[in-house]
Amino acid sequence: MTLATRIIPCLDVDKGRVVKGVRFVGIRDAGDPVEIARRYDEQGADELVFLDITASHEDRDTMIHIVEAVASQVFIPLTVGGGIRSVEDIRRMLRAGADKVAINTAAVSNPEFVRQAAQRFGSQCIVVAVDAKKVSAPGAPDRWEIFTHGGRHSTGIEAIAWAQRMAAYGAGEILLTSMDRDGTRDGFDIALNRAVADAVPVPLIASGGVGTLDHLVAGATLGHADAVLAASIFHYGEYTVQDAKRHMAAHGIEVRL
Amino acid sequence: MATTVVIDYGMGNLRSVSKALEHVSEGSRIEITSDPGRVRQADRVVLPGVGALRDCMTELARLELIPAIRDVLRTRPFLGICLGMQALLDFSDENDGTPGLGVIAGAVKRFGDATNAAGARLKVPHMGWSPVDQVGTHPLWKDIATGSRFYFVHSYYVVPDDTRDVAATTGYGETFASALARDNIFAVQFHPEKSQQAGLTLLANFLRWNGSCR
Numbered sequence: 001m002t003l004a005t006r007i008i009p010c011l012d013v014d015k016g017r018v019v020k021g022v023r024f025v026g027i028r029d030a031g032d033p034v035e036i037a038r039r040y041d042e043q044g045a046d047e048l049v050f051l052d053i054t055a056s057h058e059d060r061d062t063m064i065h066i067v068e069a070v071a072s073q074v075f076i077p078l079t080v081g082g083g084i085r086s087v088e089d090i091r092r093m094l095r096a097g098a099d100k101v102a103i104n105t106a107a108v109s110n111p112e113f114v115r116q117a118a119q120r121f122g123s124q125c126i127v128v129a130v131d132a133k134k135v136s137a138p139g140a141p142d143r144w145e146i147f148t149h150g151g152r153h154s155t156g157i158e159a160i161a162w163a164q165r166m167a168a169y170g171a172g173e174i175l176l177t178s179m180d181r182d183g184t185r186d187g188f189d190i191a192l193n194r195a196v197a198d199a200v201p202v203p204l205i206a207s208g209g210v211g212t213l214d215h216l217v218a219g220a221t222l223g224h225a226d227a228v229l230a231a232s233i234f235h236y237g238e239y240t241v242q243d244a245k246r247h248m249a250a251h252g253i254e255v256r257l
Numbered sequence: 258m259a260t261t262v263v264i265d266y267g268m269g270n271l272r273s274v275s276k277a278l279e280h281v282s283e284g285s286r287i288e289i290t291s292d293p294g295r296v297r298q299a300d301r302v303v304l305p306g307v308g309a310l311r312d313c314m315t316e317l318a319r320l321e322l323i324p325a326i327r328d329v330l331r332t333r334p335f336l337g338i339c340l341g342m343q344a345l346l347d348f349s350d351e352n353d354g355t356p357g358l359g360v361i362a363g364a365v366k367r368f369g370d371a372t373n374a375a376g377a378r379l380k381v382p383h384m385g386w387s388p389v390d391q392v393g394t395h396p397l398w399k400d401i402a403t404g405s406r407f408y409f410v411h412s413y414y415v416v417p418d419d420t421r422d423v424a425a426t427t428g429y430g431e432t433f434a435s436a437l438a439r440d441n442i443f444a445v446q447f448h449p450e451k452s453q454q455a456g457l458t459l460l461a462n463f464l465r466w467n468g469s470c471r
Contacts, residue, residue, distance in 0.1 A: 003387050046408075077451050097276065172384070202380055
């Protein structure tokens, strides 16, 4: 037995509720975050990721309360992302009970922030979230670039080199989301996952596009991901985390059952 | 009422440690403190921590906690977690060499260029759920099956000189000591506070432990 491939349900939180949109439209309410977190913990989730998709300060405080409530009842690692821009933001989230923070836009606008954060809090709690989109023409060699602000802003930065740079600056983990696949349920962008997973020395969480349990298997086997993240397949009771783990185990993947 | 203190030296997520202890405390008192006097008065002591050993030792010294920690390490049930385990050894390779408390003889080393069975280079940090194979019996392993998975996140691991100090091993490229036990001291490289049921059971066992190895 060796290290298990982690299965990580992701909770997108808007105004204190878990939501899930398809390509950022048609956001559907999926319920109370604390209740959902407890359910996933009972089902055997290996970690939980909370992404705060609202921007107002008021809702930031709502997120702090959610993290506090979850952390006093759920004893698995918790990552919080969305709007993490300063050392103070990180301190508040860790104090509320988060174990890691995911930094996205702030890393792009100021890469040194990642270095400072890792030095201050340790690499183990700094996750850099990379939102990548394929920009190469069909038939041309693959090229992915990173996008910020929930996929709305193009940066022109090449994704693999960026992930390597973030690991060198002290990111302890990379959370890689395919913007082409996010919300589509068509499966991970396997070529992207594999290219980044093989290029960085730190663990990679694959995200974006999971619609079936086979997609999770592909992320771990073909995509070389150390962890797989999914949202909607778990939120609406289609599959439990336990279903996902059994399916992966049946395909020879080491999981924590 | 028995009091367990969680030593606060400004590093790591000690809030998760205290929350997990409270969850299994059955009414006994859990206190977070950086006061050496409170540490000396405690019935049980937990030294948590994540991050770099050099910063840990610097902060413990600045807060004048080291003499109190040495006292309780001789007398009280003591649990070191992650960095709180590594701090017990003589020396760490971290930052070109950092001395620890030297309570357990041995060194702290970094995962090097280890590879898995397929020859692929292992990711560092070792992050996630790995099996913990118990060595012998110990009150803190009560009701926990050997081989149970616990949550790890670390780039360094301990190498004790005396293998009799090893209470569990885990494989990540190489086999390393994932738990140490000697007299009233127990120390773990993984995070029981983040290891769901297995971790909560270990913490509950610690709160009931009288500090004897049998």
